Amino acid sequence: MRVIQGNLRSSIDRIWDTFWSGGISNPLEVIEQITYLMFLQRLDQAQERAEKKANLNEEPIENPVFDPDDKEIQKLRWSKFKQEAPSDMFAIVADKVFPWLRELGGEDSTYERHMKDARFTIPTPSLLAKVVEMLDELPIEDGDTKGDLYEYMLSKIATSGQNGQFRTPRHIIELMVEMTQPKPGDEICDPACGSAGFLVASAAYLNREHREALFDKSQAHHFHNSMFHGFDFDRTMLRIGSMNMLLHNVQNPDIRYRDSLSKAVEDEHSRYSLILANPPFAGSLDLSSSSKKLQDVVKTRKTELLFMSLFLRLLKPGGRAAVIVPEGVLFGSTKAHKALRQKLVDDHKLDAVVKLPSGVFKPYAGVSTAILFFTRTDSGGTDNVWFYDVQADGQSLDDKRLLLLDEAKFGAVPREQLDDEDHTKNNLPDVLARWHERKTDELDRARTEQSFCVPRGEIEATDYDLSLNRYKEIVYEETEHRPPLEIIEELENIENSIQHGLSDLKGLIK
DSSP: OOOOOHHHHHHHHHHHHHHHHTTOOOHHHHHHHHHHHHHHHHHHHHHHHHHHHHHHHTSOOSSOSSOTTOHHHHTTSHHHHTTSOHHHHHHHIIIIIHHHHHHSOOTTOHHHHHTTTOOOOOOOHHHHHHHHHHHHHSOTTSHHHHHHHHHHHHHHHHHTTSSGGGOOOHHHHHHHHHHHOOOTTOOEEETTOTTTHHHHHHHHHHHHHSTTGGGSHHHHHHHHHTSEEEEESOHHHHHHHHHHHHHTTOSSOEEEEOOTTSGGGGGGTTOEEEEEEOOOOOSBOOGGGSOHHHHHHOOOOBHHHHHHHHHHHHEEEEEEEEEEEETHHHHOOSHHHHHHHHIIIIISEEEEEEEOOTTTTTTTOOOOEEEEEEEOOSSOOOOEEEEEEOOOBSBOSSTTOOBOSOGGGOSSSOSSOOOHHHHTTBOHHHHHHHHTTTTTGGGGOOTTSSEEEEEHHHHHHTTTOOOGGGTOOOOOOOOOOOOHHHHHHHHHHHHHHHHHHHHHHHHHHO
């Protein structure tokens, strides 16, 4: 798990503090304004590369963003307006750059499409000048660094305690991606993508584990244009998610405005081979606004069950999923809860239930959750379900979420090996290691261990209850109980000793 260096972290902190002291305190608005400026910076850098290539080949610029023959358009480039005095820069950006940016959009580019309703809300020339100067000093050309910088900025949404529902902790995302192992041929979907953390982590995994495959031209085209799909109904988050993908070097992902539980999703049936998601669970939904196809899978108004129904519909046969659910999905007693669990176990292949500690989503939520891993088969296939009880994720489980061990030992794939004491603070590497042994050694693990397997028949016999505590065995330390008569005899001996001592003491006094 990559962690940005201290000097870069402090640079972002200074930019963040500059916004706050300049009058913008909403963390989403800060991220949004930084997103626009980074996009403008990237457009200029793309033009510079195109110009160098054209000069080298002595040919016209290919697909210029800024018309080289239009002097007024040239003034809108980052490299040009950053040299202006603060008041002039402010006028150019507010009155010319942003109107131009909104008109730049087209249906062929994810990023341009989401910039159509871009709003410039930086209030003063001095604030704009400071932020432009700070962004200009960041190593944004470094492909890995710029993505990590943006991820660090997104983490500030969570630590601010506002709008945290849009962000799943990065180390939990990393664990889910490592366990599902995305392949070069996958089509990956997050139906509630927010800042696109799952898609970004999947792209990073593929770049690391399948880099040679991405050198193939057709495979590279798939990676940049048809591998990653994200839906959200918050346009601000769509812009943020799109920029997050761009800064992690995915050129044109499918990031779309869509209410995933509505009727509009019905054309996505059986399309994706991997779903990674942590959707919002807001309670009950009006039946008239949700897809009837989802109701066919399980009749309910509860969003957590409708999302599970959605995942099964979106997956191709053979497609796999790793999704976070509130713990009530595992043991809820309603007819819909039981029907959904039965469908997962009997009609498809439920692979694993990973129970997370209740503090993972603090400070903005203390709800207990679990990660469900399953494969759509339409023909069953569940033999054993693997359970893991995560008790520590590397951070304190209170509102502060402080790191409990060195950064090198944090995450699902730490840079340094953990010892037994480290394991008590971070279970995630053990989760990953034991997941790979779930069909071998894990089958023989006792129910008293942190992970174990439960046969399908036993789950069926418990009315498809998937809560880990239903199957976990707790060992109580045996305390030796002495016979009552022995204790009474010992007390009598003590009493006699005291009496003899008192008699001896009286004799000495006389």
